[in-house]
Amino acid sequence: MNSTFNYLLHVSFVAASLVSTGEYLIAGEAAAYDKTKKAELRELATTFFGVLPAAMPGSEEDNDHRRHLGEKLYFDTQLSKNNSISCNSCHRVDQGLGGVDNAPGSTGAFGGVGDRNSPTVLNAGFQLSQFWDGRAEDLQAQAKGPVLNPGEMAMPSEEAVLDRLRMDDTYRALFVKAFPGAETALTYDNMAEAIAAFERTLITKDRFDDFQRGDDEAMSDLELEGLETFTSIGCTTCHTGPLLGGAVYQKVGLVHPYENFSDIGREAVTANEDDKYKFKVPTLRNVAITGPYFHDGGIATLGFAVRKMAYMQLGLELTTEQTESILAFLGSLTDKSRTGR
Numbered sequence: 001m002n003s004t005f006n007y008l009l010h011v012s013f014v015a016a017s018l019v020s021t022g023e024y025l026i027a028g029e030a031a032a033y034d035k036t037k038k039a040e041l042r043e044l045a046t047t048f049f050g051v052l053p054a055a056m057p058g059s060e061e062d063n064d065h066r067r068h069l070g071e072k073l074y075f076d077t078q079l080s081k082n083n084s085i086s087c088n089s090c091h092r093v094d095q096g097l098g099g100v101d102n103a104p105g106s107t108g109a110f111g112g113v114g115d116r117n118s119p120t121v122l123n124a125g126f127q128l129s130q131f132w133d134g135r136a137e138d139l140q141a142q143a144k145g146p147v148l149n150p151g152e153m154a155m156p157s158e159e160a161v162l163d164r165l166r167m168d169d170t171y172r173a174l175f176v177k178a179f180p181g182a183e184t185a186l187t188y189d190n191m192a193e194a195i196a197a198f199e200r201t202l203i204t205k206d207r208f209d210d211f212q213r214g215d216d217e218a219m220s221d222l223e224l225e226g227l228e229t230f231t232s233i234g235c236t237t238c239h240t241g242p243l244l245g246g247a248v249y250q251k252v253g254l255v256h257p258y259e260n261f262s263d264i265g266r267e268a269v270t271a272n273e274d275d276k277y278k279f280k281v282p283t284l285r286n287v288a289i290t291g292p293y294f295h296d297g298g299i300a301t302l303g304f305a306v307r308k309m310a311y312m313q314l315g316l317e318l319t320t321e322q323t324e325s326i327l328a329f330l331g332s333l334t335d336k337s338r339t340g341r
Contacts, residue, residue: 033224038216041224048231051212052242052285056125056200058138063197065177070198072174073191078164080109080153087146087195091121093202096338098122098289104297109154115263117297120290122202122335123283127246132279132295133266134249139196144188158188165191204285204335211332219332226329229322234314243283244333251278252295255315260296288331289338303327 033041073079074087075094090106091099099120105113116132124130130142146152147161155161165171165186175185178194208227210218219227230236241247249266252258258277266275279295292298293305306326310316318326 033221035216038211038224041227042212042214044231045208045212045227048236048240049212049244050242052123052203052209053126054203056203058125058196059200062200063178065174066179066194066197067201069171069174069178070194070196072171073195074198078168079147079155079161081155082109084109085153087121087143090118090146090152093121098286098335098338099124099202100290102291104292106152108149108152112151114151116295117292119282120286121199122204123243123246123285124202125196125200126243127280127283128248129280133269134280135269139199140189140192143192143195143199161191162186162188205337206285206335207332208329220328222325222328223332224329226325226327227332229325230329233310233316233318233322235310235326238281238313239284243285245281245283245285248281249275249278250281250313251276252312253277254313256312258294258312260294260298263296265295284330285333286335286338288327288334302330306330 077083077086077089079086085108088094090101092101093099099122100118103113104117105115106118107113119132124142125139128134130136130139131145136142136145147155148158165175172186175190175194178197179185179190182190207218207223211224230239238248238250239245252265261277264276266278266280267273269275287293288302291302291305292300293302299305299308303323306323307318310318
């Protein structure tokens with residue numbers, strides 16, 4: 001872990017040096033990016049982020065029947081006690097939405113509102129863990145939790161869930177097809193595994209991907225300027241890897257404190273005081289359409305979130321030009337299927 005952190009600091013230093021010597025544009029300069037500069041910036045971006053893989057870990061075990069069953073379960077309100085909400089209610093993947101419900105906290109089956117913002121389900125299987133505090137190891141473990149959570153879908157037990165599914169002839173047949181050879185196909189673990197199989201298909205494709213793969217026209221000069229600013233001021237210390245996040249835990253309020261002291265974050269999972277106020281660094285893929293922001297949904301706009309993160313985590317007060325360019329870059333991370341571009 002220390003070697004990785006030192007490597008990122010080294011790359012950040014190199015990027016900052018390039019900016020200071022003029023090899024790259026400084027935020028706010030009105031100059032065009034020629035083919036050479038774009039190639040240099042593409043190489044820098046690949047160093048920091050790599051490329052988003054074509055398949056999620058675990059998908060090699062999936063089959064079409066399992067994915068189909070998982071999609072049906074994902075949208076089924078029968079998984080909530082009063083048949084009112086589904087997985088998709090809080091993690092919207094329909095109507096061009098970014099895998100969230102765009103609410104500070106999600107509303108449960110009986111009207112209660114959670115105290116954490118629902119993270120996007122898009123690309124979730126690439127992350128080091130699930131939930132803001134990392135309490136679920138993978139997608140299957142995550143899928144089990146909300147169904148039985150009294151404040152969310154509120155089913156009383158695994159057996160109660162299975163009883164509902166067993167009453168449906170279609171589900172009984174789908175589970176057998178999805179898990180051939182299983183002594184008992186319709187189980188709670190298999191329900192969660194099917195949902196995970198569907199979620200492993202939710203991989204985004206955006207213009208930043210296109211740029212990384214060689215398309216010089218995929219991003220505007222302002223977006224490229226934002227990419228430079230993002231990499232040079234230190235954002236990549238935490239927002240690294242193909243998702244630009246989702247790979248490490250970090251304290252919120254590293255330099256200047258965040259106002260919410262009631263949620264202790266990962267400490268509640270590990271009982272380690274060093275984890276107080278630490279949360280999984282969120283992915284920035286689709287960040288332009290997944291507000292409100294932060295673990296508590298306390299920040300309404302992306303512009304304010306960018307400025308506040310720079311101040312809290314890096315001790316920087318961004319200029320208007322820096323903020324605008326970073327916002328432009330973050331816009332290039334929106335899944336093309338959700339923008340029509």
